[in-house]
Amino acid sequence: EQTRQLIDKLEAESRLAREEWIALLEGRSPDAAEYLFEKARKWQHKYYGNKVYTRGLIEFTNYCKNDCKYCGIRRSNRNAQRYRLTREEIMECCRTGYELGFRTFVLQGGEDGAFSQKELEELVGGIKKAYPDCAITLSVGERSHESYLGLFQAGADRYLLRHETADEEHYRKLHPPELSLEHRKKCLYDLKKIGYQTGTGFMVGSPGQTSAQLAEDMMFIRELEPHMAGIGPFVPHHDTPFAGESAGTLELTLFLIGLLRVMMPKLLLPATTALGTIDPKGREKGILAGANVVMPNLSPTSVRKKYELYDNKICTGDEAAECRACLNRRMEQIGYKLVVDRGDYKEES
Ligand code: SAM
Numbered sequence: 001e002q003t004r005q006l007i008d009k010l011e012a013e014s015r016l017a018r019e020e021w022i023a024l025l026e027g028r029s030p031d032a033a034e035y036l037f038e039k040a041r042k043w044q045h046k047y048y049g050n051k052v053y054t055r056g057l058i059e060f061t062n063y064c065k066n067d068c069k070y071c072g073i074r075r076s077n078r079n080a081q082r083y084r085l086t087r088e089e090i091m092e093c094c095r096t097g098y099e100l101g102f103r104t105f106v107l108q109g110g111e112d113g114a115f116s117q118k119e120l121e122e123l124v125g126g127i128k129k130a131y132p133d134c135a136i137t138l139s140v141g142e143r144s145h146e147s148y149l150g151l152f153q154a155g156a157d158r159y160l161l162r163h164e165t166a167d168e169e170h171y172r173k174l175h176p177p178e179l180s181l182e183h184r185k186k187c188l189y190d191l192k193k194i195g196y197q198t199g200t201g202f203m204v205g206s207p208g209q210t211s212a213q214l215a216e217d218m219m220f221i222r223e224l225e226p227h228m229a230g231i232g233p234f235v236p237h238h239d240t241p242f243a244g245e246s247a248g249t250l251e252l253t254l255f256l257i258g259l260l261r262v263m264m265p266k267l268l269l270p271a272t273t274a275l276g277t278i279d280p281k282g283r284e285k286g287i288l289a290g291a292n293v294v295m296p297n298l299s300p301t302s303v304r305k306k307y308e309l310y311d312n313k314i315c316t317g318d319e320a321a322e323c324r325a326c327l328n329r330r331m332e333q334i335g336y337k338l339v340v341d342r343g344d345y346k347e348e349s
């Protein structure tokens with residue numbers, strides 16, 4: 001009963017106080033979740049109908065100078081087989097993607113110093129020139145304001161940088177000492193100010209995470225007002241310090257997706273690969289909880305397995321065309337449609 005009232009309040013006021021968030025998260029039940037998802041779908045339909053946007057993900061390098069404790073491509077994982085795609089290989093992924101109907105390319109990678117600012121700008125510029133009707137999303141970690149600005153001017157439209165957790169203490173537990181939440185947040189504010197459609201997000205069920213910390217995540221997202229929020233379960237990777245930890249749950253991840261949709265109805269919300277990894281119908285359930293984006297992989301199959309952020313990642317053996325067809329089918333089965341469209345954030349109501 002109290003949980004439903006809090007859901008109503010969130011819907012009416014678009015925000016909750018810290019204690020209310022905690023009570024809502026701790027008081028959740030299957031009934032409350034159904035109540036929430038119905039509202040989430042109502043808002044999803046109001047702004048996006050039954051459309052699901054697709055982004056073609058190109059994982060172009062798995063070299064990374066960082067050592068995040070949860071991540072399979074962290075610098076100190078000696079067992080990771082490192083690779084870097086050439087400019088030609090990346091362009092080839094875009095060509096395949098374009099033919100399959102993708103109008104957004106997401107270039108994601110570790111923080112790899114081997115790609116200079118100039119090379120990245122040329123890469124973005126080259127893709128933009130070849131595919132002027134496409135949006136380019138970058139997801140290459142923390143950089144200076146100047147670097148973000150240069151990439152924006154070169155043609156990048158969007159940027160994904162999850163804050164991972166908005167709680168200082170938890171942030172320190174998940175990351176090496178040289179990384180800070182403060183700097184991560186600064187990057188996000190820089191990106192927004194420059195004019196990127198900005199995406200943040202967090203992992204659900206990372207080791208030791210509490211409801212109070214999740215409350216911080218929801219409050220931070222409210223404060224930042226991003227255009228996108230990517231949330232997915234933490235999934236352990238066998239060669240990391242968190243190898244023996246358990247994964248985040250489907251149930252909690254879906255509940256948080258529903259809450260995000262109700263809090264900020266226009267948000268672009270992906271049903272993530274990690275969600276599809278912990279449950280065979282994870283992505284479908286994500287869409288039915290309020291998500292409206294999927295991001296199938298366009299990376300060459302030869303490198304798919306090497307971009308192993310966590311164990312048992314799905315789709316590592318499939319060609320881009322198979323993933324596209326598979327997702328088409330999956331979305332149709334639940335009454336949604338994958339669309340060929342840049343899928344920009346809806347500024348107008
Ligand atoms: N280097 C860029 C960055 O830090 O934003 C982009 C690549 S990074 C690998 C992309 C995302 O993968 C991270 O934001 C993190 O949330 C997610 N990730 C990494 N390891 C994970 C794990 N074990 N389980 C779930 N998600 C994970």
Ligand code: FES
Pocket residue numbers: 296314315318322323324326327
């Ligand atoms: Fe990749 Fe289903 S989405 S195989």
